[in-house]
Amino acid sequence: MNKTIDIQALIDSKNGQVTPSIYTDPEIYELELERIFGRCWLFLAHESQIPKAGDFFNTYMGEDPIVVVRQKDGTVKAFLNQCRHRSMRVSYADSGNTKAFTCPYHGWSYATNGDLIEVPLEPRAYPQGLCKSKWGLQEVTKVASYKGLIFGTWDENAVNLEEYMGDMAWYLDGVLDRREGGTEIVGGIHKWTIDCNWKFAAEQFASDQYHALFSHASAVQVLGAKPEDEQKALGSGQTARPVWETAKDALQFGQDGHGSGFFFTEKPDANVWVDGEVSDYYRETYPEALERLGEIRALRLAGHNTLFPTLSWLNGTATLRVWHPRGPNQVEVWAFCITDKNAPEEVKAAFERSATRAFGPAGFLEQDDSENWVEIQKILRGHRARNSQLCMEMGMGNEKIRDDGVPGITNYIFSETAARGFYQHWANLLSSQTWQEAKAKTDAYQKTLVENSKETA
Ligand code: FES
Ligand code: FE
Structure with missing residues (x-):
């Protein structure tokens, strides 16, 4: 089935009509995860929630779990909260401060910059060698802040956050820039x-x-x-x-x-x-x-x-x-x-x-x-x-x-x-x-x- 044609047919904004299967169709939902939540700038956290190096906050982009972390240099990075070994969550508190994220399944550890730094029994388990630099956490492609709000997007071709917000920034400033x-x-x-x-x-x-x-x-x-x-x-x-x-x-x-x-x-x-x-x-x-x-x-x-x-x-x-x-x-x-x-x-x-x-x-x-x-x-x-x-x-x-x-x-x-x-x-x-x-x-x-x-x- 060609969803491209079907979706436009379900929305008739020129005549003010919408077909409500857009709220229930599982195939449309899958497409939303890919094309809305996989592309748009999404709110992750407020700067005030992670003020210090090592502070982290767990959230989601669509259904993907994301950990947002303050770096040693004061910048913010965000990672898919998924161990590269068998997909376990590596950060499971709602928020906190840490030096590393250690997976509770087999114990792989990741630095707050996403690098895989520790693999239990590495010499015995991987006698052939394990290229740890290949298996760091997946980093959210772009992260940016607007007046305290941190956003991320997976889209490498995304326009910058301000351009994405357009005139909506004027309305958002009513909250963010009042004082x-x-x-x-x-x-x-x-x-x-x-x-x-x-x-x-x-x-x-x-x-x-x-x-x-x-x-x-x-x-x-x-x-x-x-x-x-x-x-x-x-x-x-x-x-x-x-x-x-x-x-x-x-x-x-x-x-x-x-x-x-x-x-x-x-x-x-x-x-x-x-x-x-x-x-x-x-x-x-x-x-x-x-x-x-x-x-x-x-x-x-x-x-x-x-x-x-x-x-x-x-x-x-x-x-x-x-x-x-x-x-x-x-x-x-x-x-x-x-x-x-x-x-x-x-x-x-x-x-x-x-x-x-x-x-x-x-x-x-x-x-x-x-x-x-x-x-x-x-x-x-x-x-x-x-x-x-x-x-x-x-x-x-x-x-x-x-x-x-x-x-x-x-x-x-x-x-x-x-x-x-x-x-x-x-x-x-x-x-x-x-x-x-x-x-x-x-x-x-x-x-x-x-x-x-x-x-x-
Ligand atoms: Fe994380 Fe195995 S799933 S160490
Ligand atoms: Fe209401």
């Missing part, structure tokens, strides 16, 4: 699985503010039941009228599979989901954020974001997460709490509490989201269901290029511009021999999109 000193990861990492395809989560964070009105309605009602002065202290503007009516403006951005959306308000502390300490902190640090980021990003409220394919975050609630795929029907969530490095300790603790309460594995908002995704995945077991087209038409034809410093292709926040872009780029990657070929197709799609838009300046 002098940058960011750090606070506390441990929450890890859990959800029985759904990874794309439901990644796409929702790229493109879907719409679900919040309904899926999170009960949470909004609980907050709405608070005394009015308390609501005012939260500064959400949700007291009398919904935020989409009171916000100064709202936008969605979609480009190269990345997506972001947020409201921005009159007040710098306007976030409904966080503790009072956090609201105070936003208020107090607003002048610095304004100077560094400009008004639109300094005033953003609860923005949702995905850097294609699987790094997502929410402005204001400090959750940064990776959607590690686990077969077509399961995703493993890794949720980090990211805060400004220069925030006071009690504010960092408040961010951690807020992130856990709202978006931890039992978070009151997280549960609303995963309940939907799990149910959808069950429905798609049905042959008829998984071959019935879904509507993705929201906001079609209303894309525009803004003239107020907001970069990229944008739309009103209630839109599926970013979702259509996400799936179009996804299909382009699966049906192309190289990332560059896929990008050229995505560029052509985006060019047409803006040219056809009614509101293009």
Whole structure:
């Protein structure tokens, strides 16, 4: 079967339609591992997690286990966490500090630079000689950092990380560059699985503010039941009228599979989901954020974001997460709490509490989201269901290029511009021999999109 033709047929972003077998087909999943997770820049770790030589952090690129290690010279390398003898994991703690990685199966040892340095009973077991330099750990082809976030790619022809991020960097800076000193990861990492395809989560964070009105309605009602002065202290503007009516403006951005959306308000502390300490902190640090980021990003409220394919975050609630795929029907969530490095300790603790309460594995908002995704995945077991087209038409034809410093292709926040872009780029990657070929197709799609838009300046 020729998947190249089939995949493009499953995505009709020009007409806003998608066939949901993309969420269930094992053959498509295999192709994703090769052509998405084997080519794209993927988030590995935060610099603050491995500050010293020998510090390591274990993660994944797709389903491949990866160990990220701080080198003696201060640089960072990443390796496939796979012993070259019989494929055992050589680093099995979540994180730590080490001089070497010793395989628990037969005891081969690797230096932190990946070299195979020790083989038990080497002279007797390999009397013919063993060329150890041939059997070092496989190194991730390219590793690069962007303002504290470390990424890796297996693609030797990959464009540099900044080029890969494109205009999404402007949105990511809203988290990473809010204050002098940058960011750090606070506390441990929450890890859990959800029985759904990874794309439901990644796409929702790229493109879907719409679900919040309904899926999170009960949470909004609980907050709405608070005394009015308390609501005012939260500064959400949700007291009398919904935020989409009171916000100064709202936008969605979609480009190269990345997506972001947020409201921005009159007040710098306007976030409904966080503790009072956090609201105070936003208020107090607003002048610095304004100077560094400009008004639109300094005033953003609860923005949702995905850097294609699987790094997502929410402005204001400090959750940064990776959607590690686990077969077509399961995703493993890794949720980090990211805060400004220069925030006071009690504010960092408040961010951690807020992130856990709202978006931890039992978070009151997280549960609303995963309940939907799990149910959808069950429905798609049905042959008829998984071959019935879904509507993705929201906001079609209303894309525009803004003239107020907001970069990229944008739309009103209630839109599926970013979702259509996400799936179009996804299909382009699966049906192309190289990332560059896929990008050229995505560029052509985006060019047409803006040219056809009614509101293009
Ligand atoms: Fe690692 Fe044998 S599998 S030493
Ligand atoms: Fe949600």
